Amino acid sequence: METNNGVGRRPSHGRRGARCAGPPLWFCLACPLVLGMAAPWIFNWGLTTAAELLCEHLKLPDDECLDLWWGAFALALILSLASAIPIVYICKLPSCGNRGH
Numbered sequence: 001m002e003t004n005n006g007v008g009r010r011p012s013h014g015r016r017g018a019r020c021a022g023p024p025l026w027f028c029l030a031c032p033l034v035l036g037m038a039a040p041w042i043f044n045w046g047l048t049t050a051a052e053l054l055c056e057h058l059k060l061p062d063d064e065c066l067d068l069w070w071g072a073f074a075l076a077l078i079l080s081l082a083s084a085i086p087i088v089y090i091c092k093l094p095s096c097g098n099r100g101h
Contacts, residue, residue: 022095031091039087040080047072047079 022028051072055065088094 022098023092028091028093028096032087032093035087035091036084039083040076043076043079043083044073047076 023031048069051065051068054060055068060068
């Protein structure tokens with residue numbers, strides 16, 4: 001056990017103190033809200049636009065283009081749901097959950 005000027009204190013290795021208090025509350029609320037609303041829009045816009053461009057480039061018939069568009073839309077939905085995992089870590093939500101400790 002290390003001492004601090006002869007006083008028998010343990011060194012501060014834990015999660016206590018100002019340094020480990022976590023991000024501010026406004027960040028803990030705003031970050032997942034903004035990214036959670038932006039991710040579906042970005043995936044949906046990007047993949048459906050890519051599907052439309054691919055239809056034009058390959059000169060596909062309308063029924064195949066519609067199938068491709070719906071496939072892109074479904075993939076965007078799945079990716080939007082999967083984006084919740086990185087959003088948790090980008091927004092540092094685990095440290096936001098330790099605010100009261």
